[in-house]
Amino acid sequence: MDSSEITLEAVSSVSQVPAADWDACANPAVPADSIHGLDRLASSDTADVSCAGSKAPYNPFVSHAFFSSLEASGSAVARTGWGPRHLLSRLDGEIVGLVPCFLKSHSQGEYVFDRGWADAYERAGGRYYPKLQASVPFTPATGPRLLIRDGMDRERVGTMLAAGLVALCEATKASSVHVTFAPEAEWKFLATHGFLQRTDQQFHWHNLGFGSFDDFLATLNSRHRKAIKRERREAVANGITIHALTGSDITEDAWDAFFAFYMETGSRKWGRPYLTRTFFSLIGESMAKDVLLVMARRNGRWIAGAINFIGSDTLFGRNWGAIEHHPFLHFEVCYYQAIDFAIRRGLKTVEAGAQGEHKIARGYLPQTTYSAHYIADPDLRRAISDYLRRERAYVAEAGRELAEHGPFRKTDEPS
Known part of the structure; x- marks a missing residue:
């Protein structure tokens, strides 16, 4: 696919995107024998942004209906600090990829906490808000964030969307872009495009x-x-x-x-x-x-x-x-x-939401969650990068320790 054929734009409401086009990107059915560009990254030194498999799992939170309900109800709108700036990628006029995105004036309702970053930057004379948030508002659930229509060259479209987020950050004079609760593969992919890597922890039950x-x-x-x-x-x-x-x-x-x-x-x-x-x-x-x-x-x-x-x-x-x-x-x-x-x-899984170590005793085990962060200011970026390196090590060690204290029967214990 010739990159000159792809265009990017940002829209201020999900209502500006036909539901059929949005959902074709958000929840595409992937045939079992379909291998796209991003799938091939799994065997390289970078990363896979999609899941190879018989069918991409349906995620209700990235559906057009869910975002439409958030915006039409006045829950996620500019007045509440969630100004929609959904990023669209078009090929010959057809929407082939998108990123649900919001221009934000605060850090509420995200469940990935960056208020410390904002406070430090503003004490140093910077302006942290507005920032761009590529996420599902008020929803700490992992799901795709780079939404790509089935049948596309996913590596190329994904690269354009990642570059588009950086360009949108510059165009809106935002301090940063935060892609939160992304799948691990997207997290790794965005790291190859200049995004910093962050981890956290939830508790999930597995069937x-x-x-x-x-x-x-x-x-x-x-x-x-x-x-x-x-x-x-x-x-x-x-x-x-x-x-x-x-x-x-x-x-x-x-x-x-x-x-x-x-x-x-x-x-x-x-x-x-x-x-x-x-x-x-x-x-x-x-x-x-x-x-x-x-x-x-x-x-x-x-x-x-x-x-x-x-x-x-x-x-x-x-x-x-x-x-x-x-x-x-x-x-x-x-x-x-x-x-x-x-x-x-x-x-297969129950995701019980954010936080809560008490869930372990109820059969919910530690699960790493992933977010990717583009920081425009190089000095702030260096400081956050150093912090995230230490935080990732802490999260990994905490997850190992908590898993060891799970409620499950040891092999030598009678049932």
């Missing part, structure tokens, strides 16, 4: 082909197995019933209740919750099949709930809230119900 929740429990050591059974019993001991709602079962009444939980819990944790009530109605209209709403009920009313999003191989846990607090109810609604659902659906 080893379990046929039931009891099959999963059988892999745990006796102490943790008994503790989980006790927690599940006590979570519903006060006349509480648990309801897993998907699709048309999620009514506006359920959304009203969940939003009340979200606002109550979010106000205590963050000061100002990010998502509007309209956002939940919009995803209920456009992507209800991708939503699992786990709700707890007592004395005829909803009292707690957690929202999850369903991918083709992963269940993504997102927000939790409650207006009544009962022992272990949070663990039941957020973690154990998610495992149960993943087993029934045959999903």
